[in-house]
Amino acid sequence: MPFAKRWTDALGDERGSSSLEFITAGLILLVPLVYLIVALSQIQGSSFAVSGAAKQAARVFVLAESADDALARVETAVHISLADFGVESDDAHVVISCDSGSGAECLERGEIVTVTVTARVPLPLVPDVLDVDSAASVPVQATAVQKVSRFWGAP
Template identity: 55%
Template sequence: MAARLAVAASERGSASLEFLTVGIILLVPLVYLVLAVAAIQGGALAVEGAARQAARIAVQASAEGAADAAVDRAVRVTLADYGVDADAASVTIECSAADCLEPGSRIRVSVVARVSLPLVPDFLALEAVGSVPLEASATQTVSRFARSGS
C-alpha cells in the first residue's frame, strides 16, 4: 500500500503536462490550417474580383488596344489590393465575335494567379509545393448602344 502511494505521489501533475503537450501538438497544425485557408480564400477573392473588374472594363473600352491596357491595369490593381503577386498572374481575353467591341458580343476574361502559402521559407517555396494556383473567369456583354454615337 505504501508503494502505491509513493508511485501515485511521484506521478502527481503529469496529467496536466501530458494534456499541454498533446494540446500544443494538435494546436500548431490547426492554427497553420486556418492561416493557409485564409490565404487561399483571400487569393480566390482577389482572382475573382480581378476577372470581374477586367471584364467590366473590357466591354466599356473604346478601342481594343485601350481595352488591353485597361484590363492589365485593373488586374494589377485588384490583385495588389489583396496582396497577390500581380507579375506572376496571367490574363486571357476571349471574344464571341471577330470584333471584340461589336455591340452584343460577349467578352470573357480569365485570370490565373498563384497564392503563396504562409510561413513557407523562401528556399522551400517551390512552384508546386509553396503555392496554390487559382483561376477565375468573368463574362460581360458589350452594350448594344456601345457604338451608337460613332
C-alpha cells in the first residue's frame, strides 16, 4: 500500500480535470467536423446551381430564334440560375457545342446541343487577403444536352 500512496501523491489532486479534458478533446474534434460539414454543403449547393444553370441554358438555347438571341438567353439563364444559389456568375464558364459546329448551325432542326457550365466554389472562411483563390476553391461542372425540335422554326 505504501507504493500506491506514493503514486497518487506524485500525481497530485486531479479532481475536476476530466471535464476540462473532455471540453478540450471535444473542441479539437468538433471544430474540424463543423468546418467539413459547412464546406461540403457549400460545394453541394454550388453543384446544384451549376446543374440547374446548364439545364436551363440548354433549354433556352434550343428555343431561340437566332444565334445572337440564343447566346443572350443563355447568359441570362446562367446568371439567374447561379444567383438563386448564391454563386457568382462572373466565375462561371459556359461552353456551347453541337455536332455541326457552333452558332446558327446549332439551331437547325434535329441538332443536338451540349451546354457545359463550370464554376469555382471558394472554400468557406478563407480570407481574400491570402490571394489563394485557385488553391482554396473547388471546381464544379455540369453538362446538359437538348435536341432542337424537328418541328421548331420556319416550315
